[in-house]
Structure formats: structure tokens, C-alpha cells
């Protein structure tokens with residue numbers, strides 16, 4: 001099978017108020033593979049993920065998702081790619097507290113136009129796969145950090161994305177929950193065929209990735225993964 005690049009960044013540059021945050025960043029991850037992004041705080045890890053997700057507009061360089069050039073698309077097209085082909089996971093398993101866990105998971109699918117019955121069926125299936133099916137209708141605010149993060153993983157997968165981007169997904173978890181969530185995350189490329197990009201400070205998490213991209217303090221880039 002040819003190596004299909006699910007997410008690709010070429011010579012990426014990002015600036016804020018004329019300050020260079022990312023320069024000449026290169027990243028390439030194929031379906032079924034994972035890359036960890038590591039580096040001290042403030043080196044642009046979150047910024048890079050936001051560029052890959054098409055949330056931030058790059059100064060120069062190219063981002064491709066599944067071969068399509070995200071960086072040349074208008075905002076609405078970028079938003080559509082983000083909704084359907086990118087799953088995002090944040091540090092604290094940010095869920096909407098007013099909605100139940102299963103409503104949180106189903107929401108991106110509903111927004112993407114999946115019919116209600118199918119969206120909820122898929123959501124329940126994912127919650128079961130992630131071991132939190134019994135919490136589907138629990139009050140979201142009562143979930144533990146690890147439980148929230150598992151629901152957040154389900155939400156990231158509900159549109160069957162090409163790429164899952166996770167920003168310090170285990171950053172707020174204890175060692176046991178970190179292990180559980182890391183196991184689930186690194187299984188995803190195999191079980192769901194997506195590419196996984198994980199920002200992490202945790203070496204034990206980073207070594208599990210197929211590649212590591214190290215962002216540096218001095219020149220804010222270096223390192224080629226993929």
C-alpha cells in the first residue's frame with residue numbers, strides 16, 4: 001500500500017507581531033502512524049497543532065490534510081476540513097458541561113450532517129470501545145479527568161477523521177490514567193487507521209510514537225518527523 005500522508009507540513013512559518021514562533025517546520029505523518037511533538041514550553045507546540053488544524057493562519061509554508069492543501073483554502077473550507085477530517089483533543093478533556101457525555105460525542109457528527117440515529121449509535125459504540133459506556137448519560141461535570149479524556153477521545157473520533165491532533169492529552173492526569181489514555185491514543189492509528197499527532201511533555205508518552213518532532217528554544221524548529 002502506498003504511504004498515504006494524512007497530515008503534512010512543509011516549511012511552515014508562523015509569526016505573531018513580527019516574532020517568529022515557528023520556522024521551517026517539517027512534519028509528515030501517514031495513516032496508521034503517530035508522531036509526538038516535544039519541546040520546552042513556549043516553543044510553539046500548541047501553535048503548530050493549531051496551524052495543522054487550520055485554526056491559525058500560517059505566514060509561509062504548506063499544510064496538507066489527506067493531500068488537500070489546507071493553507072490555500074478559505075476559512076469556510078478549512079472549517080469543513082477541521083470538522084470532518086480532523087479530531088482535536090485538548091489537555092483537560094474540554095467537554096461542554098451542559099451536555100451529557102454522549103451528547104458531547106455526538107455533536108461534531110450532528111454538525112457534520114450525520115443523521116441523529118447514526119450519530120448516537122456511533123457515539124455509543126465509541127464510548128463502549130473506550131470503556132466509558134456506562135457514563136454516557138452521567139452529568140459531565142462529575143466525570144474524573146481520565147473519564148473526561150476518554151469521552152474527548154470518542155468525540156475526536158466520531159466523524160472518523162483522517163488525523164487526530166492531541167495537545168498534552170495526559171497533561172492533567174495521574175500516572176494510572178495517563179497510561180490508560182496513552183494506550184487508547186496509540187491504539188487509534190491501528191484500530192481506526194488515522195494519523196495521530198500528540199504534543200506531550202511526558203517522555204514515557206513520547207517514546208511510544210513512531211516519530212518525534214522536537215521543537216527547540218533557539219530557532220523554534222529543527223527536527224523532521226515522518
Ligand SMILES: Nc1ncnc2c1ncn2[C@@H]1O[C@H](COP(=O)(O)OP(=O)(O)O)[C@@H](O)[C@H]1O
Pocket residue numbers: 016021039040041042043044045046047048
Ligand atoms: N496569540 C498570541 N499572541 C502573542 N503571543 C503568542 C500568541 N500565541 C502564542 N504566542 C506565543 O508563542 C509562543 C509559543 O506558544 P505555544 O504554541 O503556546 O507554546 P507551547 O505550546 O510549546 O508551550 C509563546 O511564546 C507564546 O507566548
Ligand SMILES: [Mg+2]
Pocket residue numbers: 045046047
Ligand atoms: Mg502548549
